[in-house]
Amino acid sequence: MTGNLVGFPPEEMLLHGPTKRLLNNFHWHSPEAGIVASYTPTERDVEDHFGVFRGVDQVEAFAQATIVSLGTFLECRKLNCKPEDLKDKYIPAFISIGQVNFCNYLEKGDTFISIGQITFFKFRQMSCDGRIYKVPKGLDLDAYFKDFNEERLAAYDISSDFTLVAELHDITGRAIKTDLFKK
Amino acid sequence: MADLQRQEIIDGLVEILRTVRTIDPAKLENVTEETDFRADLSAPSTELINIAAKAEHKFGVEFEDDDIDELGSTVKDVVDLILKAKARG
Numbered sequence: 639m640t641g642n643l644v645g646f647p648p649e650e651m652l653l654h655g656p657t658k659r660l661l662n663n664f665h666w667h668s669p670e671a672g673i674v675a676s677y678t679p680t681e682r683d684v685e686d687h688f689g690v691f692r693g694v695d696q697v698e699a700f701a702q703a704t705i706v707s708l709g710t711f712l713e714c715r716k717l718n719c720k721p722e723d724l725k726d727k728y729i730p731a732f733i734s735i736g737q738v739n740f741c742n743y744l745e746k747g748d749t750f751i752s753i754g755q756i757t758f759f760k761f762r763q764m765s766c767d768g769r770i771y772k773v774p775k776g777l778d779l780d781a782y783f784k785d786f787n788e789e790r791l792a793a794y795d796i797s798s799d800f801t802l803v804a805e806l807h808d809i810t811g812r813a814i815k816t817d818l819f820k821k
Numbered sequence: 822m823a824d825l826q827r828q829e830i831i832d833g834l835v836e837i838l839r840t841v842r843t844i845d846p847a848k849l850e851n852v853t854e855e856t857d858f859r860a861d862l863s864a865p866s867t868e869l870i871n872i873a874a875k876a877e878h879k880f881g882v883e884f885e886d887d888d889i890d891e892l893g894s895t896v897k898d899v900v901d902l903i904l905k906a907k908a909r910g
Contacts, residue, residue: 734867761889763870810867815890 639714642667643707644780648675651707653725657682660699661707665751666783669711672755672766672791674783675703676773684746691744696770696804697735704754704766705811706730713762713813728813733763736808742772742801749773750803755791763812771800825880825907827854830900837875841868854897869894873902882906 643651643664652659660683666674677699679691709730710721717723744750754768773779774797782797790796835852838844844862858864858872870889877884880903888906892898 734865758871758874760874761870761884761886763867765867808867812870818890 639711639720642669643673643711648702648707651710651721652702653721653730659702660695661702663779664703664707665779666786666791667708667711668788668791669708669715670756671788672753672768673704673708674751674753674779674786674791675707676749676751676779677703678749679744679746681746689745691746691748693738693740693804696740696744696750697738697806697809699750700752700754700766700768700770700804700806701732701809701811703752704756704768705764705809708754708756708766709759709762709764709811709813712759724813727816728762729816729819730811731814731819733810733812734808735810736806738807739805740803741805742803744772744803749779751779751800753791753794753796754806754809757808758810761812762814763810765808765810767807768809769794769802769806770804771796772803774799825904827900827904830880830903831896833879834872834876834896834899837872837879838862838864840875841872843868852896854895854900856896857894858896859894873899876903877906880907 644667648661660677661675662677664675683691750770750772752770754766757767758765835849838849844864848862858869873889882903884906888902
């Protein structure tokens with residue numbers, strides 16, 4: 639893989655099935671620094687939960703957008719292969735979740751972004767810090783993040799129209815060899 | 822560091838372990854090759870990767886991803902890995 643993930647289909651990056659995918663689009667990506675990706679909860683996502691997208695699903699969505707996508711991209715670039723080629727070899731696993739603070743909530747149809755920065759990546763293990771923001775209705779995220787950069791990422795420099803939903807720290811995952819995972 | 826002795830490596834590892842905030846410094850007084858990072862030092866699994874990364878830097882070696890997959894949880898395992906990586910050049 640070369641370049642970055644903007645415009646890349648998430649279903650080709652996340653190898654689990656569609657019912658567990660909480661990622662719609664990549665809007666900005668700097669391979670060694672971080673990423674911005676979005677998701678809009680569906681009826682199924684909020685079913686039996688007061689019409690609200692669960693906090694644990696926010697963490698999962700953030701992890702899919704950051705440690706899984708960022709780590710898979712870097713591993714594919716290193717091995718000069720496609721995500722599909724890693725499917726039988728590795729299982730992406732949560733290793734730990736640090737502090738998570740929830741400040742707001744998300745309902746069906748609320749588009750949110752996961753904005754994450756890499757704090758550690760080595761030996762197929764990645765940690766990210768970041769935030770989740772609810773996106774202003776009708777905003778074109780591709781256009782908004784067209785000129786985003788690493789300095790703005792580090793400062794979470796986005797418009798005050800975005801609503802902070804969660805702050806996440808030390809979200810850590812690792813691609814574990816399938817044969818070791820099943821031991 | 823051209824000809825590392827096992828005790829030198831253990832001493833270096835203890836220096837690294839003193840920088841890990843999740844490890845109680847009192848547990849680092851009698852570290853031996855048999856000391857287990859998880860059972861004896863209560864180090865979280867995430868810390869083992871961080872310790873390995875710091876060991877690479879401290880001892881001037883480079884580990885392969887597969888080395889870490891197969892790494893055990895004792896000080897001896899890490900000492901052996903450092904010497905293996907050093908020999909690999």
